[in-house]
Amino acid sequence: MISNAPILWSFRRCPYAIRARLAIAVSGQSVELREILLRDKPPEFLATSAKGTVPVLDLLDGTVIEESQDIMNWALSTNDPDGWLDISQKQPDMVKTFLDKIDGPFKYDLDRYKYASRYEASLAWQRRDNGAQFLAELDCLLGPTGALSGSNLGFLDFAILPFVRQFRIADSKWFDAQPWPYLHHWLHEFLGSAAFLRVMLKYSPWQVGARPIRFPA
Numbered sequence: 001m002i003s004n005a006p007i008l009w010s011f012r013r014c015p016y017a018i019r020a021r022l023a024i025a026v027s028g029q030s031v032e033l034r035e036i037l038l039r040d041k042p043p044e045f046l047a048t049s050a051k052g053t054v055p056v057l058d059l060l061d062g063t064v065i066e067e068s069q070d071i072m073n074w075a076l077s078t079n080d081p082d083g084w085l086d087i088s089q090k091q092p093d094m095v096k097t098f099l100d101k102i103d104g105p106f107k108y109d110l111d112r113y114k115y116a117s118r119y120e121a122s123l124a125w126q127r128r129d130n131g132a133q134f135l136a137e138l139d140c141l142l143g144p145t146g147a148l149s150g151s152n153l154g155f156l157d158f159a160i161l162p163f164v165r166q167f168r169i170a171d172s173k174w175f176d177a178q179p180w181p182y183l184h185h186w187l188h189e190f191l192g193s194a195a196f197l198r199v200m201l202k203y204s205p206w207q208v209g210a211r212p213i214r215f216p217a
């Protein structure tokens with residue numbers, strides 16, 4: 001263990017875990033990262049959080065944060081150098097409405113579109129259309145400033161971008177052909193940013209006795 005460092009249980013590709021890592025990294029907090037496989041969750045992880053979803057942040061003082069948005073808020077409340085929380089303070093209802101949509105219906109449709117064979121495959125296109133309607137809405141909102149959080153990228157952008165990334169991966173050719181110029185630019189810039197690349201480094205799954213991984217590296 002890295003002394004005094006909170007433990008972040010994470011899964012590299014998970015959009016909820018990506019948003020948590022983005023906020024931790026920008027806040028300057030340092031944690032011990034424990035990568036897991038969702039199909040083979042370590043008992044130590046389940047003992048920390050029986051819910052069994054990532055990300056989970058164990059502050060080692062008896063506090064365990066089990067929701068990605070709460071982990072973002074925890075990190076940014078300690079230090080928010082880029083003003084990510086400004087939008088949450090200025091327009092809390094708007095932020096909540098968007099995040100409820102992303103974590104709710106958008107993620108629901110995304111899973112059923114991306115992993116169509118696991119669900120009702122015949123409905124996959126309907127799921128894609130539902131998601132596309134929301135993305136078209138985001139494209140309009142991005143027009144004026146190129147950000148969802150006001151004049152700069154902030155909480156709303158970084159909480160949503162990992163999910164839009166996943167939506168694109170399901171069929172990048174189709175996605176790139178959609179008439180969403182502002183959204184394409186927003187996502188493209190994010191995917192090439194140092195902020196994104198530094199939270200996407202690859203680590204082997206954690207095991208008892210493994211050398212601790214400090215995050216960010």
Ligand SMILES: N[C@@H](CCC(=O)N[C@@H](CS)C(=O)NCC(=O)O)C(=O)O
Nearest residue numbers: 014015016038052053054055067068
């Ligand atoms: N509401 C949770 C959702 C987290 C979540 O569902 N994560 C997925 C991975 S992307 C997960 O851990 N699923 C459990 C599983 O697949 O067993 C949050 O915001 O942290």
